[in-house]
Amino acid sequence: xxxxxVASFNEARRVAIFGGTHxxxxxxxxxxxxxxxxSREEIQRKGVETxxxxxxxxxxxxxxxxxxxxxxxxFTTENLSAPHGKDLPYEVxxxxxxxxxxxxxxxxxxxxxxxxxxxxxxNMGCTLILESSKDHFNLQMMNYIKKAIAPDSCxxxxxxDPGLKYATxxxxxxxxxxxEVGPQPQGVLRSNIFEAMRIILKHALDFIELFxxxxxxxxxxxxxxxxxxxxxxxxxxxxNIIAMVHPNLQDCDWxxxxxxxxxxxxxxxxxxxxxxxxxxxxxxINEAAYYEKQQAFVTTRRETLAANAIRKV
Amino acid sequence: MERExxxxxxxSRVAVCGGTHxxxxxxxxxxxERLKEKQQRxxxxxxxxxxxxxxxxTNPRAVQQCRRYTETDLNRCFTRATLxxxxxxxxPYEIARSQELNILLGPKGSPQxxxxxxxxxxxxxNMGVCxxxxxxxxxxxxxxxxxxxxxxxxxxxxxxxxxxxxREAYSLDSxxxxxxxxxxxxxxxxxxxxxxxxxxxxGVELMLDWxxxxxxxxxxxxGLVEVYTMVSAIDYPRERHTHNIMAAIHPExxxxxxCLLRPNDPLFETFSGATLRYQGPEPLYAFFINxxxxxxKGIALSLARRxxxxxxPVQMKSGLEHPxxxxxxEEEED
Numbered sequence: 001x002x003x004x005x006v007a008s009f010n011e012a013r014r015v016a017i018f019g020g021t022h023x024x025x026x027x028x029x030x031x032x033x034x035x036x037x038x039s040r041e042e043i044q045r046k047g048v049e050t051x052x053x054x055x056x057x058x059x060x061x062x063x064x065x066x067x068x069x070x071x072x073x074x075f076t077t078e079n080l081s082a083p084h085g086k087d088l089p090y091e092v093x094x095x096x097x098x099x100x101x102x103x104x105x106x107x108x109x110x111x112x113x114x115x116x117x118x119x120x121x122x123n124m125g126c127t128l129i130l131e132s133s134k135d136h137f138n139l140q141m142m143n144y145i146k147k148a149i150a151p152d153s154c155x156x157x158x159x160x161d162p163g164l165k166y167a168t169x170x171x172x173x174x175x176x177x178x179x180e181v182g183p184q185p186q187g188v189l190r191s192n193i194f195e196a197m198r199i200i201l202k203h204a205l206d207f208i209e210l211f212x213x214x215x216x217x218x219x220x221x222x223x224x225x226x227x228x229x230x231x232x233x234x235x236x237x238x239x240n241i242i243a244m245v246h247p248n249l250q251d252c253d254w255x256x257x258x259x260x261x262x263x264x265x266x267x268x269x270x271x272x273x274x275x276x277x278x279x280x281x282x283x284x285i286n287e288a289a290y291y292e293k294q295q296a297f298v299t300t301r302r303e304t305l306a307a308n309a310i311r312k313v
Numbered sequence: 314m315e316r317e318x319x320x321x322x323x324x325s326r327v328a329v330c331g332g333t334h335x336x337x338x339x340x341x342x343x344x345x346e347r348l349k350e351k352q353q354r355x356x357x358x359x360x361x362x363x364x365x366x367x368x369x370x371t372n373p374r375a376v377q378q379c380r381r382y383t384e385t386d387l388n389r390c391f392t393r394a395t396l397x398x399x400x401x402x403x404x405p406y407e408i409a410r411s412q413e414l415n416i417l418l419g420p421k422g423s424p425q426x427x428x429x430x431x432x433x434x435x436x437x438x439n440m441g442v443c444x445x446x447x448x449x450x451x452x453x454x455x456x457x458x459x460x461x462x463x464x465x466x467x468x469x470x471x472x473x474x475x476x477x478x479x480r481e482a483y484s485l486d487s488x489x490x491x492x493x494x495x496x497x498x499x500x501x502x503x504x505x506x507x508x509x510x511x512x513x514x515x516g517v518e519l520m521l522d523w524x525x526x527x528x529x530x531x532x533x534x535x536g537l538v539e540v541y542t543m544v545s546a547i548d549y550p551r552e553r554h555t556h557n558i559m560a561a562i563h564p565e566x567x568x569x570x571x572c573l574l575r576p577n578d579p580l581f582e583t584f585s586g587a588t589l590r591y592q593g594p595e596p597l598y599a600f601f602i603n604x605x606x607x608x609x610k611g612i613a614l615s616l617a618r619r620x621x622x623x624x625x626p627v628q629m630k631s632g633l634e635h636p637x638x639x640x641x642x643e644e645e646e647d
Contacts, residue, residue, distance in 0.1 A: 033557060034584050063608075121501040185437040185501030187605040191561035191582050240345070244507040265507050267346040267514075288503035291379070 005219070006309040007136045011212045012112035012175070016051045016102055017043065017201065019117045021072050021169045022289070023059025024186040027197045028117025028179075043201070045209040055098060055116075055169050058090060063187050065289055066091055072116075075167035080105060095169070103172040114173035115204060117197060120182035121288045122297075123251040126196050129178030130158045130224065131165060138175050139307035140217045141207045148203040155254055157283060157300065158224040164298075165227075177204065183251075186288055216311035225254065225281050225300035232294040234264060234272065242266060245286045245296055253283045257299070264296070316535050316625035319452055322633045323528045324428040324491070328367045328418050329517055331433045333388050333485050334606070335375025336502040339513040340433025344368045346514070363528045366521060367427070371414060371485060374406055379503055381606055382407055388432075389483045396421060411485075418488045422479065429453065430489035431520055433513055436498035437605045439568040441469035442512055446493040447482050449474045449540050453491040455624045456533050460523045461516055468512055471571060473600065473617065474542040495520075499568070502605055527629050535626040541571070541598055541617035548611040550581060550589065560589060562603045562613060574599045574616065581613070 019032030035043055035052040043050045054060055058067045068089035079092045080099050088096075102111045120127075126149075128142050146154045157180070159165045170176035179200055184193045211217070233241040243264035249257065257263070258279045264272040274280075280299035284290060329347065331340030347368040370376055372387045383406050390396075390411035396419075400409055419426045442465060444458040455472065462470040473496075479487070486492030495516050500509045527533065549558040560581035561567075566574070574580070575596040581589040597616035601607060 030558075030584070037555075121504050183501075185499075185605050186503065187608065188437050188501075188603055189558070189561045190603070191564045191567060194561060194584075241505075244342075244505050244510060247507045247511075250507060267342055267510070268350075286504055286506070288501055291503065 006216065006311055008311060008313045009137050009211075010112070011047065011312050012137075012208045013047065013212070014049050014051070014111045014113075015205070015208060016053055016111050016114045016173070017117065018053055018055045018114060018169055020054040020056050020060040021116055022065045022070075022118065023056050023061070024063050024065055025117070025119035025184075026187065026189040027119050027181060027184065027194045029054070029060050030189055030194060031117060031198060031201075042198075043205060045205050045212075047212045048205070048208055050205065051111075053102075056091065056094060065186070068092075071095065072118075072168050073166045075099065075105065075169060075171050079167075098169060099172050105172045111173045113175045113177065113208065114170040115177050115179055115201060116168065116170040117201075118178060118180045119184045119186075119193065120180050120284065121185060122253055122283065122285050123183045124155070124180055124253045124283055125182070126152075126154050126200050127178075127180040127182075127283075128154060128156045128200075129180055130156055130160075131168070131171065131176055131178075132160055133158055133224075133226075133303075133305050135175060136308045136310050137211075138177060139222050139305060140211075140220065140310050141175075141177065141204060143220045143222050143307065144207040144217070145200060145203045146222075148206075149199065154200065155283075156222060156224040158226045158303070158305075161227060164230065211310070211312060214312060216309060219309045220307050222305050222307060224303050224305055225283065226303050228280060228299045228301050229276075230295045231263075231282075231297050231299060233291070233296045234266075241291070243272060246271060249282065249297075250286060253285050254281055256280070257282050316623060318532070318626045318628055320628055320630035320633060321453065322428075323629050323631060324364060324453065324524050325528070326365050326367070326427040327429045327431065327521065327524060328369060328427050328489065329431050329433070329521075330369050330371045330485060332370040332372050332376040333432055334381045334386075334434065334502075335372050335377070335383075336379050336381055337433070337435035337500075338503065338505040339435050339497060339500065339510045341370065341376055342505055342510060343433060343513050343517060344370055347517070362525070364521065364524050367418075369414075369417070371432075372407065372410060374410075381502065387411060388485055391415070391421065391485055391487050392483045393421070393480055395483075414485065415488060421488050427489045428491060429524065430486045430492035431517065432484065432486045432492070432494045433517070434494050434496045435500045435502070435509065436496055436601065437501060438570050438601050438603055439499045440496060440570045440600060441471065441498070442516060443471050443473050443496040443600075444493050445473045445475065445486075445496050447475050447477050447479070447487065449476075449542065449622055451491055452624060452627050454493045455538060455540075455622065456527075456627055457493070457520050457523050459536065459538055459624065460533075461519050462538075464519050465512065465515060469571070472538060472540045474540050476542055498604075527627070530629055532626055532628045535624050537621045538624055539619055540622045541600065541619050543615055543617050544597060545593075546601075546612040546615045547580070547591075549608070549613045550583070558608070559583060563588060566599065566614075567603060570600045570602050571598055573597070 019028030331344035
């Protein structure tokens with residue numbers, strides 16, 4: 001950190017755009033394939049090497065989330081340092097390869113920025129996912145994107161609690177940005193969702209270009225939703241769910257849920273209310289891929305983060 | 314002037330089937346819940362009924378894995394050819410399963426087959442509630458549809474007719490003497506939406522209410538119903554070498570199932586923003602718009618003609634021989 005409370009960063013010269021980290025999340029698969037096979041003009045910016053990349057080609061081929069194990073949970077220290085071998089699950093092999101190409105994670109050779117493109121069946125709109133509240137470069141980028149798409153909104157989800165965060169593909173880079181756009185069913189390409197993701201990415205790349213040109217971004221604040229707790233479905237002794245997200249909660253991502261509000265509805269019609277200590281802001285409500293991860297939704301709390309001014313070194 | 318009353322035999326045995334596609338979750342949970350409720354009635358010794366209802370998870374392996382199918386689409390395995398093909402230990406799971414189900418619910422086309430099969434499905438398309446059947450003269454299916462439409466007033470209910478003769482019918486519902494699929498959307502695969510589950514559960518209960526009333530001798534008045542008869546399907550434009558899709562359903566068409574698609578209306582939007590338009594000769598009704606499972610079947614949307622069908626009044630009459638064709642009335646036996 002330099003004087004005058006301005007945070008200095010190196011120019012972001014190497015940027016990657018990941019698609020197909022989950023092979024059935026079609027916006028990212030389609031965008032990255034488009035850029036890899038056709039013109040990259042749209043993602044080119046002066047002084048930036050932008051690399052589109054399909055992270056899980058076998059899962060994309062099968063149009064499934066993963067082949068052996070979830071790639072977006074596979075970038076643990078243990079996996080990345082495991083001895084190489086064909087016996088490793090496919091996604092662990094991929095994680096090691098991606099770490100070699102775009103990392104190594106935590107080193108000075110790692111890519112500057114990785115955008116990882118995801119879809120969700122939840123009604124989350126265009127969500128940006130932040131993994132650290134102290135990444136002033138990312139905070140300034142997200143502030144820039146939010147202002148650029150106003151009055152449309154772009155919630156920022158902060159997931160930095162060590163007990164709740166996970167070892168993502170994008171975590172290999174110095175600055176990791178998750179783009180999560182929904183609602184879209186797995187395996188389906190919706191034109192409006194595709195275009196929304198494209199626009200967010202365009203603004204993100206514009207920000208990087210401006211930063212690299214020497215623009216100083218003044219201090220700002222960013223409203224975020226900080227992940228607080230995972231809520232599972234009620235289940236029976238065999239692990240089968242015995243209730244569904246209540247119709248009053250379904251599709252209400254980012255809206256307040258207060259104690260006493262309906263939360264689940266059993267298959268025979270009874271309401272199960274939310275019984276937390278105070279109001280929370282739920283998200284990832286009814287995401288298809290999270291049934292097997294024991295998650296019906298996550299609760300978040302609103303916070304305002306302060307970002308220092310930033311400029312390039 | 315109303316048509317003459319048609320007399321049909323009672324529907325003594327009904328099968329409610331879910332999980333034919335293992336990731337279409339409304340049917341999975343409706344069947345599981347019904348099995349639980351049935352067990353409760355048995356425990357409470359309250360199991361008398363004018364109809365015998367079986368609740369079946371038809372593709373348990375796919376349900377367990379939450380996938381549409383494990384090796385091949387079960388709901389295409391009920392043609393006579395597949396049902397009579399030789400089985401070895403290399404036979405795909407779903408083909409072996411279709412033959413088991415044929416023993417359980419059929420044999421297809423025989424007097425031993427169950428009277429009615431109701432197969433529960435979900436779609437990612439915005440289709441509301443649909444009754445899908447092979448016939449537009451099966452008065453049982455059409456009356457059940459009419460009853461559902463009348464009693465489910467907060468959701469659109471439509472009848473889709475796939476005009477295929479019996480010998481080409483490929484889906485599970487063709488095992489019964491009468492059968493239909495109850496298709497409800499939009500719902501992502503692998504997700505259970507409470508409103509869609511409730512529509513499915515209500516639809517099944519209303520169907521069984523109708524069957525009980527019918528079996529008890531109720532006369533159901535005739536009337537006109539609208540039927541959508543499938544005519545054709547359109548695939549996505551695809552790249553020649555990779556076969557990858559090159560465009561998405563146009564934003565003006567997305568979610569507009571059962572709109573009338575006129576020549577020159579927007580159909581697709583390419584990834585460079587160009588609009589591709591419908592080039593067909595006649596206006597047709599679009600449905601199954603952007604169904605996830607149909608990408609691999611080469612279908613972006615399906616097209617139907619719509620017309621009115623006059624459904625006659627029906628009443629159960631006991632002692633009838635099973636009619637050769639559904640919907641014909643029979644002489645009373647002496």
